Amino acid sequence: MEESPFPYQGPLEPSQVIGRDLLVDDLIRRVTGRKVTALLGPRRYGKTSLLRRVAADLAEVSTVWVDLYEVTSMADVAVRFDDALAVTKGPLAALARRFSLEASLNLGALKVALSGPARARPDPAVSFHRLLEVLVRMAESSPTLLVIDEFSSVARVEGAAGAMRTAFQHHYRTLGLVFAGSQPSMMRTLFSERPQPFYGQADLVYIGPLDAAAIDDIVRQGFDNTGRKAGRLAGLIYDLTGGHPQRAMQLADACWHHTPPGGSGHDNWADGLSQVRHDSADTMERLYSQYNPSERRVLRALALSGSIYGAEAELLDLAKSTAQNARRVLLDSGELTEAGGKLRIVDPILADWIRNRFPL
Ligand SMILES: Nc1ncnc2c1ncn2[C@@H]1O[C@H](COP(=O)(O)OP(=O)(O)O)[C@@H](O)[C@H]1O
Ligand SMILES: [Mg+2]
Structure with a gap:
C-alpha cells in the first residue's frame, strides 16, 4: 500500500519539518551561543520534531536526548538519563563509556540494577x-547538545530539578541546553512566574500553530509528490484547525486516503473530515466527560462563540467568576491557549466535536 505523505503520530523525521525555518534558525543561534533555552508550546505542536531538526542541523555537535515523559520518581529520572547516555552516537559514545566507567557506572544497566535485590540496589539520587x-565531562571534551524533552514532568520528582541545576549552573557555557515541555503551568512555574535560580535565566521560546502558508506548502507538496492535486484543500484545513500541526496533518492524511491517484484532495474534504470526526468521537466523548461542569461550560461557550462572556455564556448559565476559574485551570493544563488576547481551545477537533454535539 502507498504510504501517506502526512504522518501524524509521533515526531517527524528532521527532513519532514516544514514551516519552522525561523524557529529552527533561532534555536540554532541560541544553542550555538550557549543560551539555556526553554521551548514552550501545547502538546502536538511539533516541539520534539523541531528539536530533532535542530539537532540534525547542528552537524558539529552531538546530541544527548533525554525524554522525561511522565517520570514520577528519582529512579525514573536516573534511568532516562542512563538510557540516553547509553544510546549516544558519534564522538560522544566513547566518552560516555569512558567517563561512566571512571564513575563506577555500568552504562545502560541502571534499570536492571534498580530492580535487583534491595541490598545491591544503587541509590537513584x-x-x-x-x-x-x-554528561558535563563529555561536554567539556566534545561539543554537546543536551535536549531534555517533556521536562515539565520533573516538577513532580522531589530533588530532580535541583540536582540538574547544581550540575549545570556552572557549566551552562560548556554545553548547549534546551528544555521542552507542554504543561504550561509547570513550565511557567519553573521558568518564569516564580523563577527558580538557574532556570529563571533561560530564554523562553514559544512554538505556535503553523501559518496558512506553511499548511499550504505541506498539503500541496504531499499531494503533488504522490501524483494527486490538493486544490483548495489547504485553506479548508487551515480554517478548521487554525494551523494546529498534528490535526492539520491528520486531516490531510484522511483526505489523501480518500483521494485516488490523479484525483483532487479538495473534492474529498467532506469524506476526510467525516473520517476524522468518526475516528476521534469516542476519545472526544471520554475527554469531555472528564471536565467538571464549569469547565464544560467554558469549553462550550468558547467552541460556539470564541468568548466566555458573551450571549452564549449567558445561555449556558456561566457566571463570570466561575468562568474565570475554569479558564485559569484549562489554560494551566494546556487545554486552552491565549494569543493576541484571544482565547482558543487548543485542539480544533475537540472544538469541532463540541459544536456538533451541542449546537446551541
Ligand atoms: N513542522 C511540521 N510540519 C508538519 N507537521 C508537523 C510539524 N510539526 C509537527 N507536526 C505534526 O504534529 C505531530 C506531533 O509532532 P511532535 O513533534 O511529536 O509534537 P510535540 O512534541 O509538540 O508533542 C507530528 O506527527 C506531525 O503530524
Ligand atoms: Mg514531544
Whole structure:
C-alpha cells in the first residue's frame, strides 16, 4: 500500500519539518551561543520534531536526548538519563563509556540494577548525580547538545530539578541546553512566574500553530509528490484547525486516503473530515466527560462563540467568576491557549466535536 505523505503520530523525521525555518534558525543561534533555552508550546505542536531538526542541523555537535515523559520518581529520572547516555552516537559514545566507567557506572544497566535485590540496589539520587557529572565531562571534551524533552514532568520528582541545576549552573557555557515541555503551568512555574535560580535565566521560546502558508506548502507538496492535486484543500484545513500541526496533518492524511491517484484532495474534504470526526468521537466523548461542569461550560461557550462572556455564556448559565476559574485551570493544563488576547481551545477537533454535539 502507498504510504501517506502526512504522518501524524509521533515526531517527524528532521527532513519532514516544514514551516519552522525561523524557529529552527533561532534555536540554532541560541544553542550555538550557549543560551539555556526553554521551548514552550501545547502538546502536538511539533516541539520534539523541531528539536530533532535542530539537532540534525547542528552537524558539529552531538546530541544527548533525554525524554522525561511522565517520570514520577528519582529512579525514573536516573534511568532516562542512563538510557540516553547509553544510546549516544558519534564522538560522544566513547566518552560516555569512558567517563561512566571512571564513575563506577555500568552504562545502560541502571534499570536492571534498580530492580535487583534491595541490598545491591544503587541509590537513584547518587546514580543520577554521577550521570550528570559524566554528561558535563563529555561536554567539556566534545561539543554537546543536551535536549531534555517533556521536562515539565520533573516538577513532580522531589530533588530532580535541583540536582540538574547544581550540575549545570556552572557549566551552562560548556554545553548547549534546551528544555521542552507542554504543561504550561509547570513550565511557567519553573521558568518564569516564580523563577527558580538557574532556570529563571533561560530564554523562553514559544512554538505556535503553523501559518496558512506553511499548511499550504505541506498539503500541496504531499499531494503533488504522490501524483494527486490538493486544490483548495489547504485553506479548508487551515480554517478548521487554525494551523494546529498534528490535526492539520491528520486531516490531510484522511483526505489523501480518500483521494485516488490523479484525483483532487479538495473534492474529498467532506469524506476526510467525516473520517476524522468518526475516528476521534469516542476519545472526544471520554475527554469531555472528564471536565467538571464549569469547565464544560467554558469549553462550550468558547467552541460556539470564541468568548466566555458573551450571549452564549449567558445561555449556558456561566457566571463570570466561575468562568474565570475554569479558564485559569484549562489554560494551566494546556487545554486552552491565549494569543493576541484571544482565547482558543487548543485542539480544533475537540472544538469541532463540541459544536456538533451541542449546537446551541
Ligand atoms: N513542522 C511540521 N510540519 C508538519 N507537521 C508537523 C510539524 N510539526 C509537527 N507536526 C505534526 O504534529 C505531530 C506531533 O509532532 P511532535 O513533534 O511529536 O509534537 P510535540 O512534541 O509538540 O508533542 C507530528 O506527527 C506531525 O503530524
Ligand atoms: Mg514531544
